[in-house]
Each structure stands twice: as structure tokens, then as C-alpha cells.
Amino acid sequence: MNRVTTSYRAAAEASVLMALSLLLVACGQPATEPEPMQETAPPPPASTATAYTGARVIVGNGNVIENATFVVDNGEFTAVGAAGSVSAPAGAAEVDLSGMTVMPMIIDSHVHTTLSVEGLTQDMQRRAVMGVSAALSMGRDAYDELLALRDNPPPMAARFRTAGRGISRPEPGRPTEPHWVDTTDEAREAVRTEAARRVDIIKVWVDDRDGQYPKITPELFAAIIDEAHLYGLRVAAHIFTLEDGKDLVAAGVDVLAHGVRDRDIDDEFVEAVRAHPELIMIPNLPERGVPTDLSWLEGLMPADELAAVQAGNVMDTDAQEAYGIQARNLARLDDAGMRIAMGTDGNVYWGAHIEMEDMVVAGMSPADVLVSATSVGADVVGIEDAGTIEPGKYADFIVLEANPIEDIRNTRRIADVYFGGQVVDRTL
Numbered sequence: 001m002n003r004v005t006t007s008y009r010a011a012a013e014a015s016v017l018m019a020l021s022l023l024l025v026a027c028g029q030p031a032t033e034p035e036p037m038q039e040t041a042p043p044p045p046a047s048t049a050t051a052y053t054g055a056r057v058i059v060g061n062g063n064v065i066e067n068a069t070f071v072v073d074n075g076e077f078t079a080v081g082a083a084g085s086v087s088a089p090a091g092a093a094e095v096d097l098s099g100m101t102v103m104p105m106i107i108d109s110h111v112h113t114t115l116s117v118e119g120l121t122q123d124m125q126r127r128a129v130m131g132v133s134a135a136l137s138m139g140r141d142a143y144d145e146l147l148a149l150r151d152n153p154p155p156m157a158a159r160f161r162t163a164g165r166g167i168s169r170p171e172p173g174r175p176t177e178p179h180w181v182d183t184t185d186e187a188r189e190a191v192r193t194e195a196a197r198r199v200d201i202i203k204v205w206v207d208d209r210d211g212q213y214p215k216i217t218p219e220l221f222a223a224i225i226d227e228a229h230l231y232g233l234r235v236a237a238h239i240f241t242l243e244d245g246k247d248l249v250a251a252g253v254d255v256l257a258h259g260v261r262d263r264d265i266d267d268e269f270v271e272a273v274r275a276h277p278e279l280i281m282i283p284n285l286p287e288r289g290v291p292t293d294l295s296w297l298e299g300l301m302p303a304d305e306l307a308a309v310q311a312g313n314v315m316d317t318d319a320q321e322a323y324g325i326q327a328r329n330l331a332r333l334d335d336a337g338m339r340i341a342m343g344t345d346g347n348v349y350w351g352a353h354i355e356m357e358d359m360v361v362a363g364m365s366p367a368d369v370l371v372s373a374t375s376v377g378a379d380v381v382g383i384e385d386a387g388t389i390e391p392g393k394y395a396d397f398i399v400l401e402a403n404p405i406e407d408i409r410n411t412r413r414i415a416d417v418y419f420g421g422q423v424v425d426r427t428l
């Protein structure tokens with residue numbers, strides 16, 4: 001595959017390199033000698049690799065490399081390190097990224113995408129434009145055509161991962177795609193059905209929806225967790241209350257697909273979380289209820305779509321209260337060392353950039369939020385080859401004009417997105 005990149009900087013570099021090599025060829029082959037091929041030094045072997053030099057690289061695991069060189073070949077990172085410690089293969093193209101910051105593409109651990117092949121394809125292509133390389137759909141994917149998109153992904157689209165059909169008690173009036181179960185036998189059967197569909201994780205909702213429905217009992221979620229683990233599947237639980245959070249942690253749940261939302265958490269919950277170091281939480285913070293700067297979206301979406309988004313960008317004291325509880329709970333669990341992933345819980349393809357800001361406002365450091373949104377996310381969605389800029393990983397990276405460790409909103413200042421080593425066309 002021709003891996004010559006098409007970014008404006010890379011194109012400029014490529015033409016300079018080509019001019020240089022033509023010059024070298026011209027110098028090495030005097031016009032007066034028609035066929036000296038066997039007597040001159042052979043040209044460097046053709047290389048499919050590209051070396052990117054000069055950028056600050058945010059690795060995705062907490063490390064940062066200033067003035068880095070990294071090499072991409074065949075869609076993967078093949079070498080990453082400080083300038084001088086990494087040498088590009090002979091004949092590799094070079095892209096100068098001096099002054100730029102590079103981070104892994106973002107992973108969204110909690111989404112609800114469109115329930116049609118065409119809609120889902122667009123959802124995932126738009127995410128790639130926003131720098132998102134993968135997203136995990138949490139529980140309404142009843143149609144096998146959607147699962148097929150995971151295994152046969154459309155071009156330049158974020159990788160789709162799915163919990164298939166999640167599990168809840170019967171909730172008439174709410175979406176009908178989930179399994180509705182009342183007994184442990186039904187709960188185990190639901191898990192087996194999804195295991196047979198080769199879903200990426202099992203989703204369970206533990207929520208009475210403000211008293212409207214009976215909720216999944218501890219006995220039911222214990223059966224779900226046990227059956228899922230028999231099949232090597234992890235369980236992600238939607239929670240609302242502190243009490244359910246405690247019971248789920250005690251039962252061995254793998255992922256909390258929300259933070260505790262009904263009240264501030266207590267010492268007992270913090271201790272339970274500490275006792276389960278592998279447990280991951282996706283906070284999915286609600287809107288903060290204060291207007292936020294959305295000017296960075298101009299040019300990235302149709303004007304009428306942006307106007308509709310701006311119309312909802314208002315002061316909302318109820319939202320502020322809900323955000324406050326969840327923000328305090330997130331800060332406390334982050335301080336306690338809990339593994340935190342980044343999720344948006346919806347289908348806003350640009351929402352990751354807002355959620356990351358909301359996590360920082362809650363009290364997490366930008367550096368930690370970037371780990372949440374990259375390598376921890378890769379763990380949640382189950383893609384081993386994503387989430388960090390390291391040899392052997394997919395060459396999914398974002399070139400930023402400014403450093404998001406200094407201001408998390410700099411994740412929006414995207415110069416280019418590279419997905420599998422190829423530049424994403426960012427016009428929507």
C-alpha cells in the first residue's frame with residue numbers, strides 16, 4: 001500500500017524529499033555515461049515507512065516524550081522514542097511535526113449509536129473526524145447487521161464495539177431492544193444469547209427509573225455476572241444509587257457504566273473500590289449547566305446543526321446540582337486511585353471533547369483525563385492494539401496545535417487525525 005500521506009505539511013515534505021532525491025540521482029549519474037548502473041551505489045531501498053519528528057508525544061499511559069520521533073509502517077507504530085534514540089528506516093518519508101503535540105486517538109467507552117447500518121456508519125465516520133478511534137455501544141444493538149459492522153468496518157470509521165442487547169427488568173414504554181428478565185434462569189439465558197452473538201461486554205441496567213419499574217435485584221445481577229464470567233465476558237453496569245453501586249462492586253462487576261448519582265459517596269464505597277483495583281468507572285458526567293464555548297465546532301458541522309446545539313447551551317441550575325454530585329464523586333474516586341475511563345453516554349460525535357473538559361472541571365488532572373480517554377478506554381472496549389503510541393499499536397493519532405496537558409480544551413485544536421497511519425478527511 002502506498003503510505004505517502006496527504007496532509008499539507010506532509011505533502012510539502014514529500015515534494016522536498018522528491019526534489020532532493022532527483023537532485024541526488026542527477027548528481028550520481030552524469031549524463032555523459034549512459035549505463036553505469038552496476039558501478040554506482042544502489043539507491044536506498046524503497047521504504048513504506050514514515051518518520052514523524054519533533055513533536056511532543058503524549059503516549060496515553062501517562063508518559064510524555066518531548067521532541068519525539070516515531071515511525072509508522074503498514075498502519076502501525078514501529079518505533080517510538082526521544083529524537084536520537086529512534087532512527088528511521090532507510091528511505092522512509094519524513095514529516096516534521098515540530099511545535100505540535102501528538103496524542104493517541106480518543107476512545108469513547110459508553111455510547112448509544114444509531115440503530116441502522118447507514119446511521120451507525122455515519123456515526124462512526126464522524127467520530128473519526130473528531131479524533132475518536134473506537135466506541136462501545138451499550139446495550140441496544142439487537143440487529144445482527146450492526147454487529148456485522150464491527151467485523152467488517154466501513155473505511156475511516158471509528159471501530160465499533162458493542163454490548164449487543166443489554167439486560168433489565170421489563171420496562172414497558174422504554175426501548176424494547178434489551179432483554180427483559182425476571183428470574184435468574186432468564187438472566188443467565190440472556191447472557192448466553194449475547195455470548196453466542198460474540199458481544200464485547202455484557203450490559204446490565206440496575207435502575208428503577210424513579211420508582212417506575214422493579215429493578216434488577218442483587219440475586220439477578222449476581223447470576224448475570226457469574227454467567228458472563230463463565231464465558232470470559234466482562235459486565236458493565238448502569239447504576240444510579242450508591243447502594244446498588246456497593247452491591248455490584250461486592251458481586252464482582254467489572255465496569256461501572258456510570259458514577260453514583262443519587263448522593264455523595266461514603267468511606268465504605270471508597271474502601272470497596274480500593275479493594276477492587278481492576279474495577280473501572282465511566283463517569284459520563286452530565287452537562288454542567290453552564291454555557292460553554294462551542295465556537296470550535298464552526299466549520300465542522302452544518303450551520304443549522306450548530307445553531308440547534310447552541311440553543312441548548314444555557315444556564316441550568318438543576319443540571320448544576322446533578323453535575324455537582326457526580327463531579328465530587330469522580331474527584332474522590334480519582335484521588336483514591338480508581339481506574340477511570342471516558343464515556344459520553346449518547347450519540348454526540350464531538351462529545352468526547354466536552355466530556356474531557358467536564359472531567360477536568362470535576363477535579364481530575366488533564367494528564368489523567370488523557371489516560372482515561374485513551375489507554376483505559378482501550379481496556380474497556382477490548383482493543384489491545386489501541387490507546388497508546390507504542391510499537392505494535394495501530395497508528396491512530398491526533399496532531400494538535402497546542403498541548404492538552406496545559407489546557408484540556410486543546411484536544412479540540414486538531415491539525416490532523418491519522419487513523420491506521422492514514423490522514424482522515426475532516427470535512428463532514
Ligand SMILES: [Zn+2]
Binds near residue numbers: 112138345
Ligand atoms: Zn448509557
